[in-house]
Amino acid sequence: MEDLPVVSICMITYGHEKFIEQAINGVLLQECNFKIELIVSNDCSPDKTDEVVRNILNTHPKASLIKYFRHEKNVGVMPNFIFALQKCRGRYVALCDGDDYWIDALKLQKQVGFLDANPDYVIHSANAAQLELNSDTLGNNVLADTIDRSFVLEDFLANNNLLTCTAMFRNMDYQLPSNFAKVTFGDWFLYVILLKTSGAKAFRGTEVFSVYRIHRGGVMGTMSELRHYHTHVNQILIIHKYLKNTVLNARVKGVLSHYFLQQYRIQLKQKMYFQSLKLFFTNFKYCKTELPFKKYLSEIKHHTH
Numbered sequence: 001m002e003d004l005p006v007v008s009i010c011m012i013t014y015g016h017e018k019f020i021e022q023a024i025n026g027v028l029l030q031e032c033n034f035k036i037e038l039i040v041s042n043d044c045s046p047d048k049t050d051e052v053v054r055n056i057l058n059t060h061p062k063a064s065l066i067k068y069f070r071h072e073k074n075v076g077v078m079p080n081f082i083f084a085l086q087k088c089r090g091r092y093v094a095l096c097d098g099d100d101y102w103i104d105a106l107k108l109q110k111q112v113g114f115l116d117a118n119p120d121y122v123i124h125s126a127n128a129a130q131l132e133l134n135s136d137t138l139g140n141n142v143l144a145d146t147i148d149r150s151f152v153l154e155d156f157l158a159n160n161n162l163l164t165c166t167a168m169f170r171n172m173d174y175q176l177p178s179n180f181a182k183v184t185f186g187d188w189f190l191y192v193i194l195l196k197t198s199g200a201k202a203f204r205g206t207e208v209f210s211v212y213r214i215h216r217g218g219v220m221g222t223m224s225e226l227r228h229y230h231t232h233v234n235q236i237l238i239i240h241k242y243l244k245n246t247v248l249n250a251r252v253k254g255v256l257s258h259y260f261l262q263q264y265r266i267q268l269k270q271k272m273y274f275q276s277l278k279l280f281f282t283n284f285k286y287c288k289t290e291l292p293f294k295k296y297l298s299e300i301k302h303h304t305h
Contacts, residue, residue, distance in 0.1 A: 006092065007108050010094070012041050012081050016098035019100075027065075040066060042068070043075055081186045092168050101211050122170050125202065125205070165210040175193075229262045
């Protein structure tokens with residue numbers, strides 16, 4: 001019978017030549033009394049990411065823990081994420097992108113201990129320190145909370161409450177929907193699927209397990225402000241459709257309204273009048289409370305004169 005790992009670490013990478021070694025070493029420094037495997041999936045990086053990974057495979061004493069895959073053609077972030085998830089065989093899966101890294105050598109031991117002892121929880125997460133590009137000094141923690149918190153499915157309808165580089169979840173028999181590849185934030189949608197499937201809870205502790213790197217090459221770093229709002233709206237509506245919610249709750253409506261209005265006003269400032277008009281009327285049901293029609297006409301008049 002095959003001796004399966006207790007934890008699979010899912011690490012996707014693209015263009016992380018400067019970061020991937022630190023990300024991998026953060027996994028290999030883990031001190032735990034169970035078997036682990038590290039899945040590294042390289043989406044045909046155009047830089048020397050492949051060379052760095054292969055050097056680790058040839059020289060590191062724990063290289064046998066790594067299962068390395070390199071796509072011959074670029075498949076995109078979400079297909080690469082799905083591919084890597086499907087390679088994970090462990091009872092638990094931990095996430096860490098190739099530009100972040102772990103700093104707590106007992107991270108996996110602590111998380112397995114928690115999930116083993118708390119069957120009502122399907123996800124465990126914690127806090128991370130921020131690191132600016134070209135800086136050697138860790139900044140403030142990403143999350144300002146100083147109290148451990150539990151979450152349920154409804155807490156993820158409008159936003160993500162967990163940090164990818166700290167998350168571990170039960171590797172259950174969940175099914176990824178066909179539109180999973182259409183979202184930008186795969187981790188957020190994955191938590192929704194896990195919580196819907198299991199009916200269990202997510203935990204977010206205050207311990208600092210990881211470092212979240214802020215740089216222009218990251219998903220958020222490459223987004224314009226307009227794109228930022230658009231992707232969040234798209235994510236929320238896809239989640240809403242997946243859950244087959246017939247009525248949006250007040251919190252989700254409020255978030256959508258805020259995002260739509262921000263998009264609309266950015267478009268007006270950029271003199272994208274047709275786009276702003278289409279956006280407003282297409283989503284008037286979300287915007288009408290905060291921006292009644294008369295006020296909308298007034299804003300249009302202001303920006304066109």
